[in-house]
Amino acid sequence: MGRHVGAPQLAAMLGTLRTDRPGYLELADAVRQLIDDGRLGDGVRLPAERELAAAMGVSRTMVTAAYRELRAGRYITSRRGAGSFTSLAGRRQPAARGLWSAGHAEVIDLACAALPAPPELLEAVRVAGTDLALYTRHSGYLPLGLPVLRERIAEKYTARGVATMPEQIIVTAGSLHSLHLVLKLLAGPGEKVLVESPTYPNALALLDQAGARLVTCGLGPAGWDGAQFLDMLAQAQPRLAYLIPDFHNPTGHVMPAQLREQLVAVSRATHTDLVVDETLVDLHLDGGPVPPPFASFDRNGRVLSIGSMSKAFWGGLRVGWIRTSAQVVQQLAAVAVDLGVSCSILDQLIAARLLESAATVVANRRAELAAQRDALVAALHEHLPEWRFRIPSGGISVWAELDAPVSSHLVKACEEVGVRLAGGPRFGAAGTLERFLRLPFTRPAPELEEAVRRIAAARAHLDARSRPYLTEPAVLA
Template sequence: MSPALPDAPRWTALLRGWRDHPGPLHGRLQAQLRAAIERGELAPAERLPAERPLAALLGVSRATVVTAYDELTADGWLIRRVGSGTRVSAGAPRAAPLLTLRTPVGSAAGAAPDLDFTIAVPLLTDPQRERLRRASQHAFGESVYHPHGLPELRALLAELYTKDGLPTRAEQIVVTSGAQQAIALSAATLLRRGDVALLETPTYFGAIDVMRAAGAQLVGVPVEGSGLQPDTFMRLATAHAPRLAFLTPTFQNPTGTVLPARARERLAAFVQDRALPTLEDDTLLDLGFTDEPPPPRISVYAPQAPIINVGSLSKLYWAGLRVGWMRLPPALAAPLAQAKTLADFGGSLMAQHAALQLLADLPGLRRERRAAVTPARDLLAGLLHAELPEWHFEVPRGGQFLWVQLPTPDASRLTHHAAAHGLRLFPGASMGVSPLPDRYLRLPFTLDPARLPEAVTRLKAAWVSFQSRDGQGGLA
């Protein structure tokens, strides 16, 4: 068995989609590495992995990696020396440094379509498309900017928060381009380079990316069977004095856990006492599978605490709508509202008019989403139990993911085997703020149910290939 590659999740993210390039395998790998150097994701003098561990990660022969490295060296992109390994050449074209984003991206242009388990977005049906067309028909009556959002939409969102036990005025609502913009604006406004951000681990990769981009030092609070432990959160917050925290208490991404009410109450009291700005991600809150409501938001227990609630229609209805929002606490309202104004002068009025009409029947949206997702969840869970019984997971009470534990310490390596079978996977270790065991996959059940059997067939084939290839990837 080849030695494991250090920081395999990072190299998995950096080389994601490398097979999409045309030509022989060594040429595809060469193109991906060259592009990473050009973009600034690999810095001058940075060391590349040794050939055998990289070949094992990608599921290719050592000769493929050696040939790619040799050709990049001949072209001046790399330097190879005995004893010091393979490094990016100081003379290689330089670009402004870029992060290696954990956030998955789509296939390269012209690439054959894969079955994609990396992005979780709801399918849009023909009746839903027609509803969107009807809902946006009133969007053409004005041509003004609403930097903080359509007034009627802000008023409706404030009313919905108030009904849920969190008294809210319309002035506290800022409409954003999806929840991601809300998270990014909060991080950019509240963090400075070197500040500490406290996040669950594992957690949503988009939050990891934006806080790393802000220059923050990330500290992870482990997520266990019922979510994070308040005592651990408080201990780490006391030790590291974070300037921002990020929590997903309801149907946590990716584990699906739901934080109990008592834990929420204790966190709310601590956040209020320490005046710790905290993002409470509610984007999955509406995706429950039973009639039993989740516990109240953390902010309900401390309405004046510096807690920013973030919501979105992307998971509940359609990601293409790009309508999200922030419910701002008084202490943070001014800087965050100004940041939104400076970012774009306001979002699409057509999308906001559509959101206004859709949210007028929020209970109906929830029922419709549950009816669509529950059968897909059960189908995927049943297929995995039947075809891959050695894989373990809990069926969640809500959300849109299965958090699957594999009997191998090399899940990142498996994702590259799966790519050769036309299946895109995302290693769970890439969702870690601090290093996680490389034993998990996040599998969304938002893929077209008609394609789930084929997806699991490919997944099983990739697993069999992974286990048998040179004796690698066997049971740990």
């Protein structure tokens, strides 16, 4: 299958095993947890038994018994002469990914990680309505986007240290529209796409619909394992890699600058285009510096940067963009014309006006989110002290590790007490990540505190579930 994990690397990922049970069971459980947490993707070849035993300093008999246990649980498959491979096929089904919900006023919705509109929106709408008169004599079709908006977006990149011309920008109807255009242009059905695990669920759904062959590489408690990501990229040689390096959704991690530079370098050798989702880049909450953009390391046109107004400004404003070479922008515009989907002139005018006051809007957003994050963290420490998580320095969510692999059951139980959640399996391939839950801090602090109290009560009474409270699928953002 072209992907493998070396014995020293797997031994480091497994860490020190406990000794309160037979060693082969502890080893099997440790490998199983790596698979369930998405850190070992589907179809990865494991080290030979002798190699892993030597790397871990244990007997080969123990590794053989552990592999046998994993085969019995359908976590790995083995073929004579080929080796042992991780396996998810037939064991789990991909989690449903709802994209729409009517919503209920009495429900605290923590499945949708999005902020309400800023106060500046209404003034931007008023001014944009006046600006619209300048464009009404035009057909209204602008496949590349409104010139003034492309200029504003190019200025944003230049201010971040990446010199950008408006010709390098195409305006889209949001980040998913951007990804759709890129897939149509650069990756046909059946081609490999490398993704992080966990990752943004709506992007996973779009990749599934496009027929992409997903290659997953897991994020650990500290974020990206640089050696593992670089090895996976070199081994799999995917057509595209979809990455969220800035305040990653859902984990909140920030990719180090060195790894960004290394990934760009390896992508040149593997002929892989890097689709970099920067939707959350403006939402740093603790004042620390953000690493340079991926595009600042790109000299060969391998990086396509995706941005959006949805997180820092408003989800109801369906405006996004792609920054890449001027040549690729023209090719993307041709795809957009073929698909017949573009961003409305009025939305683009509103976005352009909001970007004029971006410094004020974003500063207020950061203060709002920082206070709400702190309220959520305090509530979790008080009511669910056994859950583990790191406090993110930015973004919109806490990625919580639960006390047991009960994420999907807890989501159902919380429906009954009026809290809508997005469980860990929504963010991974093939139903993994059952020990995790995304908790966004995009709601007011009192709602977050009440939600955590309800979640704690539902966790305590998980086995005493009654009729489901909600019936609609959840919005994920």
